[in-house]
Amino acid sequence: MTATTRTIQVDALARVEGEGALTLRLRDGIVEAAELRIYEPPRFYEAFLRGRDAAETPDITARICGICPVAYQMSAVHAVERIYGLTMTPTLRVLRRLIYCGEWIESHVLHVFLLHAPDFVGQPGALEMARARPEWASLVKTGLRIKKAGNSIVRAVGGREVHPINVKVGGFYRLPRRTELAALVPELTWAEQAVRDCLDWSTTLDYPEGDGAYDFVALRHPDEYPMNEGRLVSTSGLDADVTEFDQHFAEQQVPHSNALQARKRQDGGTYFVGPLARWNLNHDRLPAAIQAAARAVGLAPPVLNPFRSLGVRLLEVLYAFGEALRLIAAYEPEGPASLPVEPRAGTGHAATEAPRGLLYHRYATDAAGHILDAVIVPPTSQNQAQIEDDLRRLAPTFVDLPEEQATWRAEMLIRNYDPCISCATHFLRLKVERS
Amino acid sequence: MTGTAEAGRARPPRLGVFKFASCDGCQLSLLDCEDELLALSEAVQIAYFLEATRQPLAGQFDVALVEGSISAPEQLEQIRDVRQRSRYLVAIGACATAGGIQALRNGADVADFLSLVYARPDFIQTLADSTPISAHVAVDFELRGCPIDKKQLVELLLALLAGRRPRVPNHAVCLECKRAGYVCVMVTQGTPCLGPITHAGCGALCPGYDRGCYGCFGPAARPNVTSLQAQFARTGMAPDTFQRLLGTFNVAAPAFAAARQALPIVSP
Numbered sequence: 001m002t003a004t005t006r007t008i009q010v011d012a013l014a015r016v017e018g019e020g021a022l023t024l025r026l027r028d029g030i031v032e033a034a035e036l037r038i039y040e041p042p043r044f045y046e047a048f049l050r051g052r053d054a055a056e057t058p059d060i061t062a063r064i065c066g067i068c069p070v071a072y073q074m075s076a077v078h079a080v081e082r083i084y085g086l087t088m089t090p091t092l093r094v095l096r097r098l099i100y101c102g103e104w105i106e107s108h109v110l111h112v113f114l115l116h117a118p119d120f121v122g123q124p125g126a127l128e129m130a131r132a133r134p135e136w137a138s139l140v141k142t143g144l145r146i147k148k149a150g151n152s153i154v155r156a157v158g159g160r161e162v163h164p165i166n167v168k169v170g171g172f173y174r175l176p177r178r179t180e181l182a183a184l185v186p187e188l189t190w191a192e193q194a195v196r197d198c199l200d201w202s203t204t205l206d207y208p209e210g211d212g213a214y215d216f217v218a219l220r221h222p223d224e225y226p227m228n229e230g231r232l233v234s235t236s237g238l239d240a241d242v243t244e245f246d247q248h249f250a251e252q253q254v255p256h257s258n259a260l261q262a263r264k265r266q267d268g269g270t271y272f273v274g275p276l277a278r279w280n281l282n283h284d285r286l287p288a289a290i291q292a293a294a295r296a297v298g299l300a301p302p303v304l305n306p307f308r309s310l311g312v313r314l315l316e317v318l319y320a321f322g323e324a325l326r327l328i329a330a331y332e333p334e335g336p337a338s339l340p341v342e343p344r345a346g347t348g349h350a351a352t353e354a355p356r357g358l359l360y361h362r363y364a365t366d367a368a369g370h371i372l373d374a375v376i377v378p379p380t381s382q383n384q385a386q387i388e389d390d391l392r393r394l395a396p397t398f399v400d401l402p403e404e405q406a407t408w409r410a411e412m413l414i415r416n417y418d419p420c421i422s423c424a425t426h427f428l429r430l431k432v433e434r435s
Numbered sequence: 436m437t438g439t440a441e442a443g444r445a446r447p448p449r450l451g452v453f454k455f456a457s458c459d460g461c462q463l464s465l466l467d468c469e470d471e472l473l474a475l476s477e478a479v480q481i482a483y484f485l486e487a488t489r490q491p492l493a494g495q496f497d498v499a500l501v502e503g504s505i506s507a508p509e510q511l512e513q514i515r516d517v518r519q520r521s522r523y524l525v526a527i528g529a530c531a532t533a534g535g536i537q538a539l540r541n542g543a544d545v546a547d548f549l550s551l552v553y554a555r556p557d558f559i560q561t562l563a564d565s566t567p568i569s570a571h572v573a574v575d576f577e578l579r580g581c582p583i584d585k586k587q588l589v590e591l592l593l594a595l596l597a598g599r600r601p602r603v604p605n606h607a608v609c610l611e612c613k614r615a616g617y618v619c620v621m622v623t624q625g626t627p628c629l630g631p632i633t634h635a636g637c638g639a640l641c642p643g644y645d646r647g648c649y650g651c652f653g654p655a656a657r658p659n660v661t662s663l664q665a666q667f668a669r670t671g672m673a674p675d676t677f678q679r680l681l682g683t684f685n686v687a688a689p690a691f692a693a694a695r696q697a698l699p700i701v702s703p
Contacts, residue, residue, distance in 0.1 A: 012485055012492075013485075015485075015486065015487065015488070015489065019454065019485075039507075039509075040456070041455075041456045041506040041507035041510070041560075041561055042549075042561055043456060043506070043535075043536070043537040043565075044537065044539075044540055044545075044548045044549075044551075046551060047540070047543075047547070047548035047551040048536075048537075048539040048540060048543075048548070050551075052679070053679065056679070056683075059649065059683070060536065060683065063458050063460075063535075063536050063581065063684065064458060065458050065459065065460075066457075066458040066459040066460020066461065066462075066463045066582060067459055067460070067463055069458075069460070110463075110466060114466060114487060115486075115487075118488075118489075124488045124489040124490050125484070125487045125488025125489065125490070126487065126488075127472075127473070127476040127481055127487060127488065128488060128490075130473055130476070131476075137473070140473070141473060144469040144470075144472060144473070145469065147467075147469055148469035148470070151467060151469075159640050159641070159643070159644050160582075160637075160640060161467055162460040162461075162463060162464060162467070162582040163460060163581060163582055163651070165640055165641050165644060165646060165649075166644045166646070168646075173641075173644045173645050173646040174644045174645040174646070337645070411489075420459075
């Protein structure tokens with residue numbers, strides 16, 4: 001019998017943020033290689049941050065990602081503020097959580113309706129979906145309106161949707177007026193209900209099997225569902241301060257990718273960050289209403305199938321609308337817009353929960369506040385090895401499908417992670433090679 | 436541009452969205468046009484938009500929106516291919532129009548940069564300089580900004596559909612600021628502000644948030660950089676403030692680059 005080699009290849013992965021490719025090489029039906037190649041060219045942020053003023057980090061690092069600039073701004077300001085010994089006032093803390101709610105909504109809804117949903121209905125994209133059937137058109141329209149509601153939060157607090165201008169080390173440039181936030185309430189209230197209806201729609205989709213024995217990693221806060229603060233926890237029992245990130249995780253370079261891949265130091269194993277990780281590790285921090293909504297759609301934890309992340313994203317969006325409405329109702333613009341900043345030498349670490357997972361920043365500064373060293377570990381770098389693992393593990397479930405369907409399934413597997421390649425290149429094409 | 440309008444009657448114009456080295460933020464601005472997106476997708480055929488659809492790259496385009504800077508060897512060929520396929524090529528955003536923040540490496544030793552980020556720099560393919568699209572192919576129109584402004588993007592697409600010139604003013608942010616009725620943050624608070632020399636388009640966003648303009652739309656037409664620098668000095672700002680403010684997303688835009696070179700280099 002002659003060995004047969006088969007290659008499934010996608011040269012330019014669609015509906016992901018940034019540029020990547022995928023190669024899956026099979027020999028006699030066994031996976032020999034699963035490589036997620038990130039060919040997005042490197043932009044060298046960590047190099048040119050050296051010598052910059054630490055106060056510039058929220059504006060500069062936002063430009064790593066147009067989809068989750070708030071995450072970069074939040075990780076940056078918290079890391080620098082730890083060096084400068086600043087603790088936010090309750091008002092400033094609330095505004096940071098509120099702007100993060102807006103970004104979770106905007107980014108998750110973009111992924112659910114425009115990037116992920118077309119996979120489950122067999123359409124190349126959401127715009128084609130909208131043209132194919134009237135009920136899909138109305139779904140995409142609803143999705144866009146929900147997304148806009150999320151963006152309206154980012155805009156009200158941050159000044160604009162992409163690369164907000166109001167965030168600074170020490171707080172904000174200006175506190176939003178009560179009326180500016182109150183004006184959002186009717187649309188946020190509509191959107192919260194619309195998300196409930198979309199959750200019902202999500203139960204009508206067919207999800208491929210995919211349960212895995214994942215080691216999830218996320219932040220955990222004493223009382224809140226995590227966004228800006230918390231300890232590093234994992235399914236395998238990690239419970240560490242964020243300053244110990246480097247002791248537990250290491251970034252490695254692989255020949256086939258411009259993105260560094262993070263692995264656990266302890267055993268070199270892969271780990272999983274993002275909505276499923278937060279969901280499974282922090283479910284007890286959610287309001288009872290969200291837990292009930294989860295049970296109603298079959299998504300009570302543990303959720304171990306990455307294809308089901310679509311529903312979990314919707315549930316996080318539902319949570320974020322409720323949280324935003326709660327924060328706005330209680331908002332009083334009290335105290336200063338920002339705290340005085342006194343530069344000093346030191347090293348600061350911060351991790352926050354970007355929509356697609358844990359985002360770690362570490363800066364070292366001199367006495368004048370100039371950056372000596374910068375390390376940024378984006379969520380997609382951390383998930384990249386896990387995605388390759390999923391491809392290896394799940395390939396047998398789809399490699400016997402016709403070429404076009406096998407390739408599509410492999411792409412779906414990657415899109416489950418909402419990878420952000422622009423972020424990870426410091427990430428995708430599918431190529432399946434079969435022998 | 437009447438050709439586009441006439442072609443539009445026969446068949447919807449084909450739109451392509453292309454990405455080079457960038458953060459995705461400018462093409463995201465198209466997806467952020469939540470109110471206009473579905474109507475737009477009926478008025479034009481979105482024939483290539485990798486972030487939104489799996490449709491493969493094929494055929495010719497009436498309009499190509501190009502995001503990102505040219506930063507890696509394979510992109511040199513790709514941008515020429517996009518140019519050849521496209522009737523109108525529009526560069527969108529600071530990366531595509533000026534090289535982006537990644538142009539901070541221009542003139543630095545890229546080998547040093549590579550070794551700071553990567554353990555095996557030899558695996559990475561990169562060009563020494565990050566350059567705008569116009570450095571490589573003819574560009575029909577440029578939309579400024581880091582990120583571009585949604586309203587300007589919609590105006591650009593409407594203009595191209597109607598076969599007219601887009602109404603995108605190139606005066607300074609200062610004018611938008613005065614029209615919005617904001618109090619000048621530089622005069623009244625001594626806040627460093629690039630508004631007098633920065634290209635309009637944002638609606639003077641930063642001054643509206645008690646912040647000085649940080650130049651994300653790049654230089655306005657005929658910017659008086661020297662005069663603004665003198666004003667910074669007169670109000671006693673730290674000598675490297677101006678240098679740093681110019682050295683971000685539009686660092687390689689000619690007017691900003693020239694001004695930076697004329698300034699004393701202040702290293703931290």
